[in-house]
Amino acid sequence: MKTVRIGSGAGYAGDRIEPAIDLIEKGNLDYIIFECLAERTISLAQKAKMEDPKKGYNALFEYRFDRILEALKEHHVKVITNMGAANPYHAALKCQEMAKDKELKNLKIAYVEGDDVSSKLNDYQDYVTIETKKPLSAIDGEVLSANGYIGCSGIVEALKNDADIVITGRVADPSLSLGPLVYEFGWSMDDYEKLGKGTWVGHLLECAGQVTGGYFADPGYKDVPELWNLGFPIIEVDENGDGVVSKLPNTGGIVTTETVKEQSLYEIQDPENYFTPDVIADFSKITVKQIGENEVRIENASGKAPNGYFKTSVGYHDCYIGEGQISYGGSNALAKAKLAREVLEHRFEMIGLKAEEVRFDYIGVNSLYKDSISNEMGQYIPNEVRLRVAARVKTKEEAKLVGNEVEALYTNGPSGGGGAVKTIKDIVSIASILIPNDHFHITVGYMEV
Amino acid sequence: MLLKEIAHSRTGDKGNISVISVIAYKDEDYDLIKEKVTEEKLKDYFKDIVHGKITRYEMPTISALNFVLEDALGGGVTRSLAIDMHGKTLGSALLEMEID
Numbered sequence: 449m450k451t452v453r454i455g456s457g458a459g460y461a462g463d464r465i466e467p468a469i470d471l472i473e474k475g476n477l478d479y480i481i482f483e484c485l486a487e488r489t490i491s492l493a494q495k496a497k498m499e500d501p502k503k504g505y506n507a508l509f510e511y512r513f514d515r516i517l518e519a520l521k522e523h524h525v526k527v528i529t530n531m532g533a534a535n536p537y538h539a540a541l542k543c544q545e546m547a548k549d550k551e552l553k554n555l556k557i558a559y560v561e562g563d564d565v566s567s568k569l570n571d572y573q574d575y576v577t578i579e580t581k582k583p584l585s586a587i588d589g590e591v592l593s594a595n596g597y598i599g600c601s602g603i604v605e606a607l608k609n610d611a612d613i614v615i616t617g618r619v620a621d622p623s624l625s626l627g628p629l630v631y632e633f634g635w636s637m638d639d640y641e642k643l644g645k646g647t648w649v650g651h652l653l654e655c656a657g658q659v660t661g662g663y664f665a666d667p668g669y670k671d672v673p674e675l676w677n678l679g680f681p682i683i684e685v686d687e688n689g690d691g692v693v694s695k696l697p698n699t700g701g702i703v704t705t706e707t708v709k710e711q712s713l714y715e716i717q718d719p720e721n722y723f724t725p726d727v728i729a730d731f732s733k734i735t736v737k738q739i740g741e742n743e744v745r746i747e748n749a750s751g752k753a754p755n756g757y758f759k760t761s762v763g764y765h766d767c768y769i770g771e772g773q774i775s776y777g778g779s780n781a782l783a784k785a786k787l788a789r790e791v792l793e794h795r796f797e798m799i800g801l802k803a804e805e806v807r808f809d810y811i812g813v814n815s816l817y818k819d820s821i822s823n824e825m826g827q828y829i830p831n832e833v834r835l836r837v838a839a840r841v842k843t844k845e846e847a848k849l850v851g852n853e854v855e856a857l858y859t860n861g862p863s864g865g866g867g868a869v870k871t872i873k874d875i876v877s878i879a880s881i882l883i884p885n886d887h888f889h890i891t892v893g894y895m896e897v
Numbered sequence: 898m899l900l901k902e903i904a905h906s907r908t909g910d911k912g913n914i915s916v917i918s919v920i921a922y923k924d925e926d927y928d929l930i931k932e933k934v935t936e937e938k939l940k941d942y943f944k945d946i947v948h949g950k951i952t953r954y955e956m957p958t959i960s961a962l963n964f965v966l967e968d969a970l971g972g973g974v975t976r977s978l979a980i981d982m983h984g985k986t987l988g989s990a991l992l993e994m995e996i997d
Contacts, residue, residue, distance in 0.1 A: 488975060579912050579973065663907065670905060706905060706920065709959050713918035715909030717965045719954050733958050748958070766976055807971075807978035815979075816986045818945035825993050838978040877975040878912070 451691075452632045454625050454649070455682045457516075458482040458529075459656030461489055461506060465515050467657070467680040467699070472519045474696055475682050478632070480520075481624040482512065482529035483654040490618055491763025491876045493533035494566070494593035504535035505542070505615075513546055520612070521552055528603055528624045532615040534593065536561055539615050540895050547897040555897040558611035560602035562890035563618040565760060565883065566594040577762070577879040584881055589765040592876060596758035596883055599725035601637075602890045603627025609894065618761070620724045622650025625683075633687045643727035644751020645689025648734065651722075652693060652711055652746070656680045659693060659711040660742075661701030674700025683746075690747040692739065703742040712736075725758050725885065727751040757882035766877035767804070770847030771838040772854025773811070774861075774868040781833040784862040785810050788835050791861055795853045796839075802846060803839040811836055834867075840875075847872045901992035904930055908988035915947070915969040915984040917991055920961040927960035933996040939964060942994055946987070964991075 455477045457468030461484040472480055484506045497504025506512075509531050520527060532539040540559035547555050565572075573585040580586065595618035604627050606614045614627070626646040629635065635642045652659050657678045665672040679699025685691035693703055712731060716722050720732040730750040737745045776784040789808050796806065809815035811834035814822040839850045851870020858865055900919070903926040909916045919934055921927045936951045943951075949968030956963060970984050971977035 666905070669901065705959075706922070709920050709961055710905065710907040710918060712959070713909075713916070713920075713956070713961060713963050714907055715911060715916055716963065717911070717914070717916055717954075718952075719956055719963055732954075732956065734956075735958050769976070769978065805972075805978060809980060811980065816981055817990050820945045821942065821990050821993075824995075825990075836980060838980075840976060840978060875976055877973065880912075 450633070450687050451684050452479070452629060453477050453682055453684045454628060454653060455480045456483070456653040456656040456680050458484050459654065459658060460484065460486060462508065463656060465512055467678065469515055469519060470696060470699065471680055471682065472516055472523055472525050477525045477682065479526050479528060479628045481653060482527065482531055483621050483624055485530040485533055485618060487761055487878050488763060488876055490533055490595050490761070491593040493535070494763065497534045502538045505533045505539035506531035509539055510542060510546065513543055517547055517550055517552060521555065526628070527613045528627060529614070530616045530619050530624060532559060532617045534564070534617060536615045536617050537893065540893070543613060543615065544895040544897055552897055555613070556611045557613045557615065557895045558606035558609070559893050560606065560614065560616040560619070560890065561893065562602065562888050563595045563598045565596055565888070569594050569762070572881055572883060575881040575883070577881055579879055584762060584879060587764050587879055591762060591764045593763040594760055596760040596888055597725055598758055598888060598890055599623050600627035600630055602892050604631045606892050607631040609892070611894065620726070621654040622647045622724055623726055625650030625653050626726055629685055637726070638753070640727050640751040640753055642689040644729040645749045646685070647722070647724055647727055647729040647751065648712070648731060648746065648749035649683050649685055649691055652708065653681055653683060655711065655714065657701065658714065659707055660695045660703050661707055664707050664710060670706065672700070672702050676700060690745070693744045693746060695742055703744055705736040705738050705744055708736045708744045708746065723755065725754060727754050756885055758885045758888060760881050760883045762879045762881065763876050764879065766875045767840050767842060768844055768847035769838055769840050769873040769875055770850030771836070771873070772851040772868065772870045773834055773836045774854055774857055774865045775832060775834045776862065776865055777832045778864070779829055779831060781830055782810060782813060784864070785833040785835040787862045788857055788865065791857065792837055792853055799849060801839065801849055803841050806837065806839045809836040844872060898997050899992065900934065900994045900996050904992065906988035906992055908985050910970060910974055910983045913968055913970045913973040915966040915987055917964045917966065917988045918961055919964065919991065920959070924960045927957065930962065931955065934962060934994070938994070939966070939991070942991070943969070
């Protein structure tokens with residue numbers, strides 16, 4: 449039976465490159481995917497593109513392709529990646545230029561466009577956003593980007609036209625893997641059971657090391673060998689859509705039913721209805737079976753017809769967050785931190801800080817779980833406490849005041865405060881709307897070397 | 898007994914929603930986990946943090962539960978004032994829950 453081997457070379461924009469190189473060289477792969485586009489990343493990329501029309505693709509694009517281009521060619525591995533971000537065309541152009549510089553021959557680079565609907569946003573002002581339940585027009589900050597999560601159709605088309613490297617912008621993460629499976633096995637786009645299975649494969653691959661023992665270790669409970677040498681995953685998929693998750697021998701990490709179960713449910717809400725542009729995947733009856741060391745058989749995902757809409761992320765400038773931190777030591781550390789908080793509360797009132805919300809944390813005491821859970825887990829006398837304050841405000845000037853007041857605790861606050869830091873974050877948020885998929889015009893362009 | 902003795906967990910996020918899985922190490926503990934780790938139990942446990950609805954999905958074929966916690970991330974990942982804005986550490990708290 450024909451099988452297809454897909455590896456994962458990145459699980460986020462800044463991921464390591466060595467495990468990807470290892471996979472290309474030794475993984476006997478047909479494809480490698482690089483998933484590098486978190487929800488907000490594309491808005492920041494759009495900003496970069498506005499400043500320089502040749503930019504707006506992944507910041508590590510050149511670094512990665514410089515390290516992998518020759519190996520891809522030598523080992524006949526095709527790449528599918530959303531590293532094009534806000535500018536797949538210029539990313540492809542850069543890739544072509546790099547391939548020429550390396551004197552590579554017979555390489556076809558495809559770029560998929562059509563996810564960017566920012567120029568048509570006026571048509572959707574009355575669409576209600578998923579986050580706020582209000583119409584899009586209610587957003588008062590500057591809109592920076594609007595990109596639909598398009599499905600795998602552009603990738604499939606590119607592969608049909610013999611592309612070796614497919615560069616996309618916003619595509620649903622699992623579609624990066626579903627594309628090559630649909631193409632290789634000739635699955636019909638209404639064979640929802642297979643599309644659901646392929647979506648599970650894509651979901652397991654999209655966070656790279658998170659299915660091979662990354663984000664898993666809990667010493668004494670779940671131990672992972674050589675975590676520093678984590679191997680990235682390979683899934684070998686059958687033509688019926690089931691498969692085997694593994695990693696390279698001589699790498700760190702671990703592939704067990706436990707790692708696969710954790711990643712299967714990661715960021716999934718209702719397991720019976722996982723919405724993607726290609727299919728509503730059904731993971732509610734999945735089965736996993738250990739068939740060898742670091743080899744897990746995955747079966748029984750399924751799916752239903754998609755809903756006909758592409759979820760579209762609208763990135764907008766939302767607010768600023770001003771933050772400051774300072775540490776106190778000794779057995780009276782918590783009392784000093786509490787006094788510092790009291791000082792800050794008075795100071796914010798005296799200077800008239802206009803904040804939508806202010807939050808205080810005692811790091812080491814209650815910063816993760818607030819008070820009720822922290823108390824339930826047990827109280828102790830900490831010998832160091834770090835006070836943190838964060839405030840959400842409208843302007844940068846207002847945000848500056850927050851950290852400045854923390855810094856002023858050096859000379860004006862409780863005794864022995866140390867290590868004060870202050871930061872200002874310019875916050876881009878996302879509002880999501882559902883746009884009918886026939887409003888999108890997906891195109892594929894090609895460049896050859 | 899603490900939940901962590903019989904289950905493991907991973908936490909993900911989407912906007913202002915936290916998703917926490919609870920997975921039995923051994924299939925035979927799944928029924929006990931199902932009995933003890935309920936929506937009501939989480940509602941009370943996370944009362945300082947989660948302000949919306951909590952929904953539990955059952956996954957018998959992999960002996961797991963999946964919890965969806967709404968209004969759980971301080972207004973959403975991007976604008977949350979929490980140091981852990983994604984709520985990634987919430988699963989570790991859940992595993993510390995006493996289940997007897």
